[in-house]
Amino acid sequence: MTGEILRILLLALQLGFVALLYLILLRFAGSLLRDLRSAEEQQISSRSGIGRLSVLESPADEPPSGTTIALGPINSIGRNVNNTIFVEDDFVSANHAMLTFRGRSWFVEDQGSTNGTYVNGHRIDRPVALSFGDELTLGRVRMRLDR
Amino acid sequence: MRIAWRGVELRLLVPILLLVPFGFLVTTVAVSGTLVSGDLTLAIGYAALLLAAHVLLVVFGHRGDQLILPAVGAMGGIGIVMLNRLPQDLAGTSGFGIELGMAATQLLWFSVGVAAMLAIAIGLRDDGILRHYKYSWAAIGILLLGATLLLGYEVNGARLWIDLGPVSIQPGELLKIVLVIFIASYLAETRTLLTSATMRIGFISFPPLPYFLPMLVLFAAVMLIVVRLNDLGTALLFFGTFLTMLFVATGRRSYVLIGLVLFVAGASVAYQLFGHVQTRVDVWLDPFADPLGAGFQPVRALYALGRGGIFGEGLGQGIVTLGGGLTIPFVHTDFIFTAVAEELGLLGGFALLGFAAVLVFRGLRIAALARDDFGGLLAVGLTISLGLQTLIIIGGNTKLIPLTGITLPFVSYGGSSVLASFIMIGLLLAVSHRSAIGADAEADQGARA
Numbered sequence: 001m002t003g004e005i006l007r008i009l010l011l012a013l014q015l016g017f018v019a020l021l022y023l024i025l026l027r028f029a030g031s032l033l034r035d036l037r038s039a040e041e042q043q044i045s046s047r048s049g050i051g052r053l054s055v056l057e058s059p060a061d062e063p064p065s066g067t068t069i070a071l072g073p074i075n076s077i078g079r080n081v082n083n084t085i086f087v088e089d090d091f092v093s094a095n096h097a098m099l100t101f102r103g104r105s106w107f108v109e110d111q112g113s114t115n116g117t118y119v120n121g122h123r124i125d126r127p128v129a130l131s132f133g134d135e136l137t138l139g140r141v142r143m144r145l146d147r
Numbered sequence: 148m149r150i151a152w153r154g155v156e157l158r159l160l161v162p163i164l165l166l167v168p169f170g171f172l173v174t175t176v177a178v179s180g181t182l183v184s185g186d187l188t189l190a191i192g193y194a195a196l197l198l199a200a201h202v203l204l205v206v207f208g209h210r211g212d213q214l215i216l217p218a219v220g221a222m223g224g225i226g227i228v229m230l231n232r233l234p235q236d237l238a239g240t241s242g243f244g245i246e247l248g249m250a251a252t253q254l255l256w257f258s259v260g261v262a263a264m265l266a267i268a269i270g271l272r273d274d275g276i277l278r279h280y281k282y283s284w285a286a287i288g289i290l291l292l293g294a295t296l297l298l299g300y301e302v303n304g305a306r307l308w309i310d311l312g313p314v315s316i317q318p319g320e321l322l323k324i325v326l327v328i329f330i331a332s333y334l335a336e337t338r339t340l341l342t343s344a345t346m347r348i349g350f351i352s353f354p355p356l357p358y359f360l361p362m363l364v365l366f367a368a369v370m371l372i373v374v375r376l377n378d379l380g381t382a383l384l385f386f387g388t389f390l391t392m393l394f395v396a397t398g399r400r401s402y403v404l405i406g407l408v409l410f411v412a413g414a415s416v417a418y419q420l421f422g423h424v425q426t427r428v429d430v431w432l433d434p435f436a437d438p439l440g441a442g443f444q445p446v447r448a449l450y451a452l453g454r455g456g457i458f459g460e461g462l463g464q465g466i467v468t469l470g471g472g473l474t475i476p477f478v479h480t481d482f483i484f485t486a487v488a489e490e491l492g493l494l495g496g497f498a499l500l501g502f503a504a505v506l507v508f509r510g511l512r513i514a515a516l517a518r519d520d521f522g523g524l525l526a527v528g529l530t531i532s533l534g535l536q537t538l539i540i541i542g543g544n545t546k547l548i549p550l551t552g553i554t555l556p557f558v559s560y561g562g563s564s565v566l567a568s569f570i571m572i573g574l575l576l577a578v579s580h581r582s583a584i585g586a587d588a589e590a591d592q593g594a595r596a
Contacts, residue, residue: 006180013173014461018491020169021498024162024221028505031155031214066588104398105339129339133519146518146585 050101051132053085057142062088068146075099077138078111091115091139099136106130106145115139151208153201159217160201163224164194170228170462177463189250193227193257200261204576207269210587211579212513218506219557219572223257225499226558229486230479232463237479238560249479249560256562260569267573268580277574278521281332288325289368291318295376319381320567323388324574327528330366330389334396335521341397370413377423380539380551386410388532395527396520431549447475448482448544451489459492479560481552484544499558500541507534513579516586522578529571 051071058065063085075084078096087096093113100107109127110117118137119128130136136143168190175185197220204216227250235248240255247255271277277284295318334341366389374382390406393399417424426441434442434449451474454460465486466474475482488496510530517523533556540559543550554564 006176006182009182010173010177010461013176014464015458017166017170017173017462018458018494018498020162020166021221021225021491021495024159024166024217025498025501027159027162028214028218028501031159032505032508035214068588131335131338131520133335133521 051106052146053099053136053143054146055141055143056135057140058087058089059140060088060090062086063141069143071099071101073101076111078113087138087141089139089141092141096138097136106132108136113138149208150205151210153205153209153213156201156204156213156216159214160197160220163217163220164197166221167193167224167227170224171231173461174228174232174463177461189227189231189254192254193224196254196258196261200265203265204268209269209576209580210583211268211576212509214505214509215572215575215579218502218509219569221502222499222506222557225487225491225495225502226483226555226560227253227257228462229483229490229558230560232490233467233479233486234473237473252562253560253565256565257569259562260565263566264569264573264576267570268576271574271577274521274525274577274581277328277525278332278335281329284325284329284332288322288329291322291325294318317561317563319376319378320563321570323381323384323532324529324567324570326385327388327392327532328525330392331521331524331528334392334524335519338396338520341399374417379417379424379427380543380553383539383551384532384536384553387535388528391531391535392524392528395514396524427549427551431546434546444476444482445546445550448485449546451475451485452545455489455492455496457493459488459490459495462490465489477552480554481540481550481559482544483555483559484541487558488544500537503534503537503556506530510534510575513575513582516582517578518582518585522581526575526578529575533568533571 050073053069053071055063055065055067055069063069069085072084076095076098077083077085077087077092078094079087079089079092080094083095085099093111093115095111096113097111097117098109100109107127107129108117108119108124110124115138116123118124119130120135121137130145132145132147134145136145168187171187171190172184175183179185197216200216204211230253231250233249235250238249238252240247240252366385370382370385386406390403393402393406418428429436430441430445434445436442438446451465454465459465466489467478467486468474475485478486484496484499487499491498507530510526510533514523514526514530517526536553536556539548539551540553540555542548554561556564556568
């Protein structure tokens with residue numbers, strides 16, 4: 001008789017273990033769903049951009065270092081205030097570089113600046129394709145292309 | 148450093164902390180036939196380990212994904228419960244006058260793995276060291292392979308092991324990580340070139356060869372050596388991961404097409420040339436042709452799956468040993484999924500797959516949210532590698548594909564595998580942390596403007 005009770009108890013324990021596995025899985029599903037919903041809301045509220053520049057270093061503080069600049073498809077960069085992105089730095093030319101989004105990728109082209117445009121530390125002499133995470137240096141200003 | 152509460156993670160971890168002691172209890176009751184709790188030291192140790200990992204992430208203000216650690220914890224929990232249930236003398240360590248059985252050794256490796264994971268997740272604040280030294284990583288990878296080729300010794304027809312005094316390691320497991328880092332960094336740099344310029348042959352456009360060649364050469368070398376070492380599962384894993392990363396980086400279907408054609412060609416050549424490949428495929432097609440010889444392992448595994456049925460035989464009640472030996476040889480490494488399915492049934496097997504699916508889903512989400520190409524590609528590579536490894540070995544266990552001996556991440560017994568898998572999770576968490584920090588900085592700025 002005790003053997004019979006033990007067997008039923010064991011069966012309950014066994015099924016309990018599998019049930020616990022599914023309880024855990026259910027909790028995962030709950031977390032995943034909540035996360036998807038909040039992501040959806042966020043997407044509606046946030047602007048959809050093709051990329052942005054993070055300013056890493058800017059001695060004259062224009063643009064202020066530590067900020068990000070939302071990018072349009074065509075961006076001119078230089079010390080002239082008519083540029084899309086105005087950069088205050090003595091080593092940057094009036095019309096320094098052009099940052100454009102073509103097709104699926106970003107490209108940067110030097111506009112004949114005096115001190116040149118650098119991508120990840122290498123001076124460029126023709127339009128260069130950029131990946132997200134690449135670093136742009138104009139004069140003493142360092143910026144990073146981000147998503 | 149600010150403390151960052153991780154409520155979602157804690158909420159998910161709580162039932163997982165209970166899972167392992169509960170599993171140990173059920174096993175003891177089933178095996179002993181009486182209502183005793185048995186020795187719960189290992190189970191409590193495992194729960195404490197997970198809790199400690201959670202607390203450390205909170206204390207160090209880690210902002211990475213909160214579902215990854217619980218998913219890994221659940222898979223590892225099922226693993227520890229199963230390994231505790233199998234004969235403890237299958238594997239183990241001894242030293243300093245202490246003898247450790249298989250489950251205890253696995254827990255030891257889990258501690259090492261969790262420590263490595265935390266060190267990477269918390270310590271890796273800048274991915275420059277991964278990204279800018281890609282040829283150093285490639286060199287390390289080649290060194291690992293060379294070491295295996297020269298110093299390795301054979302276990303079951305595959306030369307994968309290096310003896311390092313007290314422990315033996317499998318360099319292939321670490322090679323996997325190094326290779327993913329290299330490919331991610333290479334593709335992040337040349338991605339735009341690979342998508343833009345083309346050579347056209349017929350209707351398929353090829354990548355420009357000069358940019359593609361260095362990676363292709365390295366990859367071919369790795370594949371050649373891996374195949375030479377008879378490690379077919381790893382070869383398949385590397386190839387699948389490489390192809391996925393290439394597709395994600397370029398968005399070109401033609402690369403995948405070329406890859407698949409190469410795979411079919413390579414596989415058929417390997418089938419013609421190597422006897423052991425032929426045996427594997429023949430056994431897969433008809434294991435019952437030679438049930439006491441080549442087909443012994445798969446036949447026994449299929450019977451075990453059949454015994455398990457939908458609800459399973461119950462923990463501690465499967466037929467693990469038969470006639471003095473293991474019912475299924477290598478049940479603790481290659482066939483751990485079969486052991487789970489025998490005792491926990493189809494339901495238990497599905498639950499395990501579910502946890503793996505959560506891991507892959509979150510890994511790909513980390514990749515999608517990554518701030519830069521390198522982080523994204525790294526996350527894709529690591530995730531696909533873990534996911535593919537799970538599919539390849541479970542597919543082999545269930546006779547869906549030919550069996551290749553690789554481990555089931557976080558479940559199979561094995562130090563190198565556990566350590567490598569945790570390093571991969573650490574890297575994923577590091578990528579995830581960086582994007583969370585970046586998103587915060589942006590939100591702050593938006594609030595100020």
